[in-house]
Amino acid sequence: MAGDVLSQTEIDDLLSALSTGVVSAEDIQTEQKQKKIKVYDFKRPDKFSKDQIRTLYMLHENFARLLNTYLSTHLRTLVHIDVASVDQLTYEEFIRSLPNPSVISVFQMRPLKGNVILDINPNIVFSIIERLFGGSGQAPGKPRALTDIEEAITKRVISKALESFQEAWKQVVTIEPRLEVIETNPQFTQIVPPNDMVVIVTLQTKIGQTEGLINICIPYLVLEPIMSKLTTTFWVSSASTRQSLPEHINALQRKLERTFIPMIVELGGSTITVQELLGLTVGDVLQLDTKFEEDLLLRIGQREKFKCKPGLSGSKVAIQITEKLVEGDDNDE
Structure with a gap:
C-alpha cells in the first residue's frame, strides 16, 4: 500500500529523471502495459465500501460547488473546483505525500469525535491572499510559511469554507465544524496513529491561472458512528424526506408570503x-x-x-x- 502514494521528494526525483533522460517515457509506458499486481494486506482491510466511497464523492461534489460559489463571489475571479478522487489509505501515507511547508487546517466535526484535516496547496492559499489584497492572484515562485497577517486572513477564509462543508454534510448528519489550528509542517500534525485508516477527498482547484489540490483527510474513527448513513440509499431518501419536513414547509410558506x-x-x-377610438379627444365620455x-x-x-x-x-x-x-x-x- 505504501508504494501507491509518493512523497513530494519522490515525485521531484521522478520528474528530474524524466527531464535528464535517465528514465524515458517509453519505459514507463512499457511498465504500464505489464500485468499489475496489487498488494493486499489482510491485517489492514479496507474500511470503506464502494457504496460509502461513492456517497462521500457525491457529498463533496456538493461541497465543491458551494466552495466554488463562495470563492468566485469573494475573490471576483474565475474559480473552478472539482472532486478529483476519493481514496482510503493510512494516515502515514497521507502525511508523507504532503510537501513542507503546507497549509494544514485541523478542525472538528462536532458532535463527531476526533479531528479532520483540510490541506490546501500553498499556491492556492497565496493566490487567494493575493486577490484579497488587491493583486492579480499570482502565487509566489517559492513556497514559504505564512506570516501572522496572512494566517489571520487564511483562517477567516477557511472558516467560511467550513460553513459550505457543514451545508454539504446536512444530507447525512448535522455537524458544527470548528477550526482548531493551522500547521505548516506535516510531521507536526498527528491527529491519529500512523497506521489508522483515513479517507482522502481530493479537490482539483484552479483560481485564475493558479492550480493546486485541496485535500480533506477524514479518519475512520471520526466516521465510524455514522457509517450506516454513508450509503447512496440513505443519502437520497434523507434528501427527499427533508423536503416534507414541517420546518421546510414553513420556510417555503414564509418565502411565498413575502412574494x-x-x-x-x-x-x-x-x-x-x-x-x-381614433376620434377620441379630451373630455369625451365612455359608457x-x-x-x-x-x-x-x-x-x-x-x-x-x-x-x-x-x-x-x-x-x-x-x-x-x-x-x-x-x-x-x-x-x-
Missing part, C-alpha cells in the same frame, strides 16, 4: 370601433358595461378572486372587499 403579486380592480369594459351600484371585479395576478366596492380611505382611492369568488380548484386552498 409581491399585482392586484387589479376592473371598473368595467366597453366595445368601440377603431374609427371611434362602461358596469352599473354604478354593482360590485367591481378584483383580479389577483390573472385570476378573478374577489368582488369589491370603490371608495376613499383618507385622501386615497380604496376598495372594500364584499365577496370571495371560488372557482376550479380553489376549494383545495
Whole structure:
C-alpha cells in the first residue's frame, strides 16, 4: 500500500529523471502495459465500501460547488473546483505525500469525535491572499510559511469554507465544524496513529491561472458512528424526506408570503370601433358595461378572486372587499 502514494521528494526525483533522460517515457509506458499486481494486506482491510466511497464523492461534489460559489463571489475571479478522487489509505501515507511547508487546517466535526484535516496547496492559499489584497492572484515562485497577517486572513477564509462543508454534510448528519489550528509542517500534525485508516477527498482547484489540490483527510474513527448513513440509499431518501419536513414547509410558506403579486380592480369594459377610438379627444365620455351600484371585479395576478366596492380611505382611492369568488380548484386552498 505504501508504494501507491509518493512523497513530494519522490515525485521531484521522478520528474528530474524524466527531464535528464535517465528514465524515458517509453519505459514507463512499457511498465504500464505489464500485468499489475496489487498488494493486499489482510491485517489492514479496507474500511470503506464502494457504496460509502461513492456517497462521500457525491457529498463533496456538493461541497465543491458551494466552495466554488463562495470563492468566485469573494475573490471576483474565475474559480473552478472539482472532486478529483476519493481514496482510503493510512494516515502515514497521507502525511508523507504532503510537501513542507503546507497549509494544514485541523478542525472538528462536532458532535463527531476526533479531528479532520483540510490541506490546501500553498499556491492556492497565496493566490487567494493575493486577490484579497488587491493583486492579480499570482502565487509566489517559492513556497514559504505564512506570516501572522496572512494566517489571520487564511483562517477567516477557511472558516467560511467550513460553513459550505457543514451545508454539504446536512444530507447525512448535522455537524458544527470548528477550526482548531493551522500547521505548516506535516510531521507536526498527528491527529491519529500512523497506521489508522483515513479517507482522502481530493479537490482539483484552479483560481485564475493558479492550480493546486485541496485535500480533506477524514479518519475512520471520526466516521465510524455514522457509517450506516454513508450509503447512496440513505443519502437520497434523507434528501427527499427533508423536503416534507414541517420546518421546510414553513420556510417555503414564509418565502411565498413575502412574494409581491399585482392586484387589479376592473371598473368595467366597453366595445368601440377603431374609427371611434381614433376620434377620441379630451373630455369625451365612455359608457362602461358596469352599473354604478354593482360590485367591481378584483383580479389577483390573472385570476378573478374577489368582488369589491370603490371608495376613499383618507385622501386615497380604496376598495372594500364584499365577496370571495371560488372557482376550479380553489376549494383545495
